[in-house]
Amino acid sequence: MDIKEIQNLIKFVAKSGASEVKLEMEDIKITIKTGSEKTETTIVQAAPIASAPQAVNIIPTQTLEASASSKKESEDAKYITVKSPIIGTFYRKPAPDKPNFVEVGSEISSGDVVCVIEAMKLFNEIESEISGKIVKVLVDDSSPVEFDQPLFLVDPS
Known part of the structure; x- marks a missing residue:
């Protein structure tokens, strides 16, 4: 699951009005808790059993969304x-x-x-x-x- 899919999942949960969603797949666990104005995301990713351990860098969602949206807004400003x-x-x-x-x-x-x-x-x-x-x-x-x-x-x- 890539970061874009996780962001889309966060947006979907926020719009749905659910207070908490847990998703567990083979190598990843995601818990999304929404509050009145704040969304908290916890991502736990286990290393695949057959391969060497991998480091997981988790960037705060708000930072990714802000940088992606500001870049998108500058491109779409003429429309x-x-x-x-x-x-x-x-x-x-x-x-x-x-x-x-x-x-x-x-x-x-x-x-x-x-x-x-x-x-x-x-x-x-x-x-x-x-x-x-x-x-x-x-x-x-x-x-x-x-x-x-x-x-x-x-x-x-």
Whole structure:
């Protein structure tokens, strides 16, 4: 299990609202405890039986997330973010047998439908407020989204 998978697991647990999650695999044990505003992670990794002992360097998660997010923010600063106006489930298509509303590289205009968010059995079409080219889709299809969560990056030029 690499550090990226561990970070994703921490984010998932924090969003799920669980107070404690323990994961034990062959050579690794992970315990994630969440509090009101703090996430504590304990990682214990045993050396493989057949090989020589290996040192495990554990870097605080907040440091990794901060450096990764600051690097990502500087790269994405030239793009405009399309954010979710509501809480619900994000869908890239109008129906399972239909094509996606937009793909990476799609040109969009103000008022174009870019996705659908289902909230309380109502499917709300989300329209773009800007014109440009879709650079990145930030949410997986059929994933829950929060209010003001970034959905797409758009290059306005």
